[in-house]
Amino acid sequence: MHVPDGFFDVPVSVGAGVFAAAGVAVCLRGARRELDDRTAPMAGLVAAFIFAVQMLNFPVAAGTSGHLLGGALAAILVGPYTAVLCVAVVLLVQGFFFADGGLTALGVNISLMAIVTTVVGWAVFRTVTRAAPGSRRAVVAGSFVAALVSVPAAALVFTALFWLGGTAPIEVSSVAVAMGGVHLLIGLGEGLITAVTVSSVLAVRPDLVYGARGLARRLVLRTADGEVEVGEQEPAPVRAGLRPVLVGGALVAVLLAGFVSFYASSAPDGLEKVAADKGLSANAGPHHLEDAPLAGYGVKGVDDQRLSNGLAGVAGVGLTVVAGGAVFYAVRRRRRHQDRAIA
Known part of the structure; x- marks a missing residue:
């Protein structure tokens, strides 16, 4: 759903820009509370993973494909404020280096x-998980539903913006039906990717899933009278091995962007x-940067398409890690300064 130039008039484009800037500013402040010893290292990885998976368009209907948006996934893994920053970093890298959007x-x-x-994904996720607190199944189910709903919600807001300032003389009802239908199908794919990803991280390090931090297991003692719950088991210490998770996640992102992306659907997205x-x-x-070296997710001057796409994908993962890491490091450093001042 990367909107190109020219779809909206100047007032809507400027208004959306002001709204986006204000939202990012609020999230920069809110992320200070989320970027602790667990989420700070994960945030850059989540941004890189979203970049990589967005290169994997999957078919959803005849002649149509879709790709991950990633807002719900990022919110569940690293928190809603940090999630907005993750996706914003991805969009900035895509817009300025790959002429996408x-x-x-x-x-x-x-x-x-x-x-x-x-926002929509996190609200839906919290609603589902509150219905069955302390349940891993609820976290996975909530991840699926949250991601599923978030995609048509974005399509609905697109339709509202088009009604306010779309540049094409098209009936809004026609746009709403078309956008809503195809993005509901894309939402199913987004829900599946999100649920599988969250479930995988839960299986390895549940303490690294921001939305599942209340899932500490109950300690059970077996006595002559039966089993008795006596308290909660602490999650694995942060120092118990973040590096393998980060390295493994980075390798997965590189593999997806550098190799698997070549086999993605070539059909236009929703x-x-x-x-x-x-x-x-x-x-x-x-696009103003259509002649950029990586525009179109290929490397200028490299004739082999597979190699060109692969190199561009790997470069994108690296750029996203660097850009995201710089943002999250700055926010984390700001929080440490505040903690020292309070202490």
Whole structure:
């Protein structure tokens, strides 16, 4: 759902930019409470993983594909404030290095893909997990439902923005039906990817899943009178091995972006398909950085398509880690300064 330049008029583009900037500012402040010894190292990895998985378009209907948006997944893994920053970093890297998503539409894209998906996804996740507190199944189920709902929610907000300032003379009802239908199907794929990812991390290090931190196991003593619960088992210490998780996750991201992405669906994604069918792209303009070395997720000058895509994917993972790491390090450092001042 990377919106290109020209889909919206100037007032909507500027308004979305102001909203996105304000949202990111709030999240920079809120992330100070989330970026502790567990989430801080994970945040850069989550951003890189989202970048990599967004390269893996999966087929959802005849001639249409979809890809992960990632807001719900990031919120569950590292917290909602940090999640907005993760997805925003991905969108900035994609926009400025890969010419994916218009620069004048950057505010729209951050609003839709970072803020809306995270806020909606986290709210749905918390609602589901509160129905069965302390249950891993509820966390996995909540992850699926949260991701599923977050995608059509973003499509609905896109439709509202188009109603306010779309540049193509298309009936809003037609846009709503088309966007809602295809993005509901994409949401199913997003829900599956999110649930599998969260379940995998839960199986290895449940303490690294922000949304599952209340799942400490009960300690049970067996006595002559039966089993008695006596308290909660502490999660694995942070120092018990973050490095293997980070290295393993980074290798997975590199593998997905550098190799598996070559086999992704080449069909247009949901927004591209709707834009082509309904005429939304009539006023879309070329990307301002379409001649960038990595534009189009390929390396200029490398003729072998497989190698070009692979190198671009690996470069994207690296750029995302560096950009995200810089942001999260700065926020984490700010929190440490505040903690020292209070102490």
